Amino acid sequence: MALQIENLGQLDRKMTLEIPRADLAKARAARLAKVGKTMKMAGFRPGKVPQKIVEQQYGMQVDFEVQFDKASELFFELSKKEGILLAGQPRLEPKSEIGADPIVFEAFFEVLPEVKIGDLSKAAVSRYTTAIGDAEIDRALDVLRKQQVHYHPRGVASDHGDGGSNLAAQSGDQITIDFVGKIDGVEFAGGKADGFEFVLGEGRMLPEFEAAALGLKNGESKTFPLKFPDDYHGKDVAGKTAEFTITVKQVNWPHMPEVNDAFALSLGVTEGVAKMRSEVRENLEREVKRRTTALLKNEVMDQLEKLCELDVPKSLIASEQERLVEMARQDLMQRGIPNAKDAPIPGEMFAEQAQKRVRLGLILSDLVKQQNLVATPDQIKAEIEEQASTYEDPKEVVRWFYSDPRRLKDVESVVLEANVIQYVSGLGTITDKAVSFEELSKLN
Incomplete structure (x- = not known):
């Protein structure tokens, strides 16, 4: 009673x-x-x-x-x-x-709060579009070529040539050096190495170090000053100026594979260059769709947060914080961090994120109910088939999704979000923005 x-x-x-x-x-x-x-x-x-x-x-x-x-x-x-x-x-x-x-x-x-859905016609979002042409495909292929780069000694004949008559180290070359650094005439810990190898232009070394190595040939040495940044990770030398002497032991020039049928075959494409370019285009277009969809989703969610009013239950925030802490702990464990299982991870660091996630979850749940934006079986099937199409055996992937209710639930969530995005975008103002693939990759 x-x-x-x-x-x-x-x-x-x-x-x-x-x-x-x-x-x-x-x-x-x-x-x-x-x-x-x-x-x-x-x-x-x-x-x-x-x-x-x-x-x-x-x-x-x-x-x-x-x-x-x-x-x-x-x-x-x-x-x-x-x-x-x-x-x-x-x-x-x-x-x-x-x-x-x-x-x-x-x-x-x-109790769950009353969600006051605001005037969604006031929602203003940007919809990004990116065209994939030959230039984007060429840049993607260059990345793939660089992943297969190998090196030959400058001036030494090989199946790919000798690198030209200039034997000096150039940007992109792989060089091997001995070096020693001194501060006030005294060597310091970590300031000496023999047979140290790096690629010029990759930014692995401090700019002064790379600049000094450029133009040197095998056997040549150079002494130069180098001021360590004030925020340098080596606290003992941060902000100090050292005198380094480097001696070049080997200069290797880079050779990247040509874009030909052999290169296509190395990537698993047996039908040649045209098919390879076609597959690269498909992959880039798929990435464009993924990124533009994610950007539109973020903007829609931001607008919903702005236009909707509700009180957020403290108990749900606390539960979400615990879930985020456990996800962070699992991530540390998967990365092999020692004692990750018992690492103190304060839930407070996830407070803002947890509140936002719970708030959006309540808004979406209410909006889906109000407007009947539920995921239909046909929509779920279409989403699964689209995801499966990127695999060698799509039918097996489809079977894998349907064999586990939890996987189907994940797909249902994706479709629900898509329905909400479409609904809110249809009521509000959409501004189309054309951006390059490089610009798109930098947007958050």
Whole structure:
């Protein structure tokens, strides 16, 4: 029996519960009998301890358990009957004296908020478009070529030539050097190495170091000053000026494969260059679609946050913080970070992110219900088939999705978001913005 439901704040509520002691008798007796079957005591066989002794030892514990179980059961029963939309689990507190009848509990809980969907015609979003042409395909192929780069000694004949008559180190060359650095004439830790190898122009070394190495040939040396940045990771030398001497031991020039059928074959494309370019185009267009969809989604979500009003349940934020902490811990463990399982990760660092995620989740849920934006089976099927089309055996991938309800739920979420994006975009103002592929890749 619920005596009353009190409003303690915007979303906080308190329900007072009364439980007649007689309603617990059957459950109490059953639980004591279960305890007695496994109870061990000197002088008695297992399960043969007299019920009076079981009562003396475990009676209060069993009372506590059955009272809380009954209070929880009654709370959810009454919440359903009253149509209360719970935001999380209740906190139950016993309020009656030992032996009192009826037994009184107070249940503290939060309810889901009312979501006020604003005027979505005021939503203003940008929709990015990017055309993929030969230039974008060529740049993508250059990246693939660089991934297969290999090096030859300058001036030494090979199947790919000798690198030209200029034997000096050039940008893009791979060089091997010995170096030693001194501060006030004294060598310092980490300032010396033999046979050190790096590629000029990759930015791995400090700019002064690379500039000094440019133009040197095998066997040549150079001494130069180098001032370490004030924020340099090596605290002992940060902000100080060292004198380095480098000696070049080897200069290798880079050779990248030609864009031909052999190169296509090395990428697993057996039909030649034209097919390779076609597949690169498809991949780039797929990436464009992924990025432009993500950008539009972010803008729509920002507009929904701006135009909708609601109070966010603290319990849901706390649960989301815990989930984000666990995700961060799993990420650390997967990356092999020592003691990641026990690493202290404060939930406060995820407070803002958790609040935003919960807020958006409530807005989306309400909007989907109001406008019937549910994901249809046909939409889910189309999304799965599109994702599967990028694999060698699409039918097997489709089967994999449909074999697990959790995977289907993930796809359903993607479709729901797409439905919301389409709905909000259709009501608001869309500004189309054409950007290059490079510009698109830099947008967040």
